[in-house]
Amino acid sequence: MKKNKQSLPADSPPAENKRRKFLKTATASGAAVLAAPYIGNAEAAKTTTWKIQTSWPGGVGLEIFKDWCNGIVEKTDGELAFQPFGAKDIVGEFQLFDAVKNGVLDAMNPFTLYWAGRMPAAVFLSSYPLGPRTASEWDVFYYGLGGLEIARQLFAKQGMYYVGPVQHGPNIIHSKVPIRSIEDFRGRKMRLPGGMVAEVFQAAGAKTTLLPGSEIFPALEKGTIDVADYVGPAINYALGFHQVTKYISMGPPGTMSLYQPVDLMDLTVGMNSWNKLSPKMKRFVEMEVHVYSDMHHAKIQKADQEAWPKFKKAGTIITRLSETDVEKFTKLAIPRWYAWANKDKDATRIFKIQLDYMMSGSLGYVTPGMIKGQRLKYA
Numbered sequence: 001m002k003k004n005k006q007s008l009p010a011d012s013p014p015a016e017n018k019r020r021k022f023l024k025t026a027t028a029s030g031a032a033v034l035a036a037p038y039i040g041n042a043e044a045a046k047t048t049t050w051k052i053q054t055s056w057p058g059g060v061g062l063e064i065f066k067d068w069c070n071g072i073v074e075k076t077d078g079e080l081a082f083q084p085f086g087a088k089d090i091v092g093e094f095q096l097f098d099a100v101k102n103g104v105l106d107a108m109n110p111f112t113l114y115w116a117g118r119m120p121a122a123v124f125l126s127s128y129p130l131g132p133r134t135a136s137e138w139d140v141f142y143y144g145l146g147g148l149e150i151a152r153q154l155f156a157k158q159g160m161y162y163v164g165p166v167q168h169g170p171n172i173i174h175s176k177v178p179i180r181s182i183e184d185f186r187g188r189k190m191r192l193p194g195g196m197v198a199e200v201f202q203a204a205g206a207k208t209t210l211l212p213g214s215e216i217f218p219a220l221e222k223g224t225i226d227v228a229d230y231v232g233p234a235i236n237y238a239l240g241f242h243q244v245t246k247y248i249s250m251g252p253p254g255t256m257s258l259y260q261p262v263d264l265m266d267l268t269v270g271m272n273s274w275n276k277l278s279p280k281m282k283r284f285v286e287m288e289v290h291v292y293s294d295m296h297h298a299k300i301q302k303a304d305q306e307a308w309p310k311f312k313k314a315g316t317i318i319t320r321l322s323e324t325d326v327e328k329f330t331k332l333a334i335p336r337w338y339a340w341a342n343k344d345k346d347a348t349r350i351f352k353i354q355l356d357y358m359m360s361g362s363l364g365y366v367t368p369g370m371i372k373g374q375r376l377k378y379a
Contacts, residue, residue, distance in 0.1 A: 047073065049081040050106035050273060053096060055114070055265065057087040057214040059238030060303040061168070061231070061296075065109060068292050075288070080281055082107075093212035101159050106273040109166065112266045116195035119158075120343035123195045124350040125151055125165075126264040128340075129333040130326075130365070132354055133261045135167050135297060137363070143290075145353050151266075154346055161274040164289040166265040167297035168231060169304065170256035172248055174220070174241045175227040178317070179249035182325045191216055191228040196336050197259050203332045213239070220244040231263055232256075233311060234303035242314040249319050251326065258321065258329050267292075330370070338374045348378035 052069060056062040069084035091099045096108040097115055116123040124131075125147070132138055141147040142165050155162040173179060175188070186205030192198040198208040206227070211219055219225045221244045228245070230236055251258040267289045277285070311318075321329075341351035358365040 047078050047081050048276065049083055050269070051083050051085065051090070052107040052109060052267075053085040053087070053090050053099070053105055054109040055087055055093050055096070055111050055213065056109075056235070057212075057239065059235035060300060061235050062086050064296055064299050068295070072288070076281065076284065080277070080285070087212065087214050093214065097158075100268060100270045103270055103272060105270070107267060107269040109265055109267055111193065112165070112264050113193050113195055113197070116340075119154055119346070120340055121150075121154055121346040121350050123340050124347060124354060125266075127260050127262040128196045128337070129200045129259040130330045131333075131337070132358065132363075133255075133365070135169075135262050137357070138165065138167070138262050138264060141354060141357065145357065147350065147353065150346070150350055155268055156271070159271045161269045161271055163267040163269060163286055164293065166267060166289065166293045168263040168265055169297060169300050171229050171231055171260040171263050172233065172236065172250055172256060173227060173229050174236065174245040175247045175249060176220070176245050177226065178247050178319050179227070179321075180319045181321065182328045185227070188227045189225045191219060191225045191230075193229065193260075196333075196340050197229070199336050199339075200259060200329065200332050203336070204329075217241065217244060229260070232300060232304045233307040234300060237307045237310050242311055242316050246315070247317050247319055248311065249321065251321050252323055253320065255326075258326060334366075334371060334374065338371075338376065342375075342377050345378045348376050352376060352379055 054062065054065045056065055066084045066086075069082035073081040085105075087093050090105060093110070094114060096105070096110050097118060099105040100108045111126065112122055113126040114122075127133070127138065132141060142151070148162075148164065151162045151165075177184070177188070179185065179188075182204050185201060188206050190201060190206040190208050191211045192201055192206075192208045194210045198210065202208055209219075209225060211225075211228075213230055216225075216228050216230055217240055220228055220241070228241070230239075230241070233248075236242075250256050251261075255261065267285075269285075274282070337351065337355075341348045355366065355371075357363060359367070
């Protein structure tokens with residue numbers, strides 16, 4: 001008479017049945033039963049972890065960045081992990097460039113415009129006053145007109161690999177006094193990101209200063225400045241700008257920002273860290289940054305829509321510049337386009353691509369009459 005095989009309890013869940021069958025099979029074959037989670041490939045057993053610091057000091061921008069970073073290890077089956085840090089967690093915001101270059105950080109997620117003082121061409125790697133004006137136009141520049149390849153060449157000279165741009169959205173201006181025309185900037189102490197943007201407002205009569213985002217609130221609170229540019233409404237509300245200012249100034253209806261309508265960040269990696277990745281993982285990071293840019297942009301725009309009622313409830317008053325102000329800003333901006341483009345050959349090369357695009361039938365922002373008398377010495 002055959003012995004009955006030991007049966008599982010009738011109420012054993014399917015997952016438990018599978019687990020017991022696996023243990024039985026593994027034991028019969030002499031295989032070791034591992035307690036550690038399954039790893040999809042041999043490379044994944046050696047997780048490479050990058051320390052990455054962003055320029056976001058808080059709010060939804062920092063939340064999105066950290067969520068994205070924390071999801072990388074799962075997407076790569078453990079082969080690559082991103083350890084995220086917020087603004088000033090390891091180094092100051094304006095020290096990010098050297099921190100990545102010297103290996104203190106593996107990578108950074110800064111506002112690209114911050115490096116205009118080191119690389120003049122960087123002023124054309126993010127939006128500038130009255131230049132290309134929509135997120136799609138900047139994607140065309142980077143992914144259709146050769147901008148990505150040029151950016152990578154520039155950062156390679158500094159020992160870094162520029163992976164790709166990260167879209168954010170328009171910048172807006174907070175102030176303690178109403179700004180209803182270009183003339184209202186005259187004499188105001190104003191925080192700006194530097195570069196061409198600061199020069200245009202200086203030409204309009206503002207007294208500009210360069211501060212990282214994390215230092216804007218205390219400067220407004222103390223009265224060191226009375227006007228401040230920074231990113232969009234969601235993050236600015238989270239940073240408390242409504243507590244120390246009463247007004248938000250924007251462009252004409254349909255235009256949130258004349259001076260920086262598309263704020264671009266990026267992901268840049270130290271060349272030593274980049275070169276340690278496999279070719280397959282390099283391709284993954286490049287494509288992942290493109291996807292992240294789209295997600296980052298959309299989520300922040302959604303948060304901005306949710307922030308406007310909060311400003312209204314706080315008593316913030318929105319003022320808008322006029323089309324006449326647009327014309328005045330354009331006259332101030334164009335000579336500065338050329339001044340920055342003429343700083344070196346790289347700046348000229350990038351600006352010429354963008355100028356041709358702006359003068360094309362697709363956009364028409366610039367006409368021959370508007371640039372009459374201007375010259376590019378490296379063209």
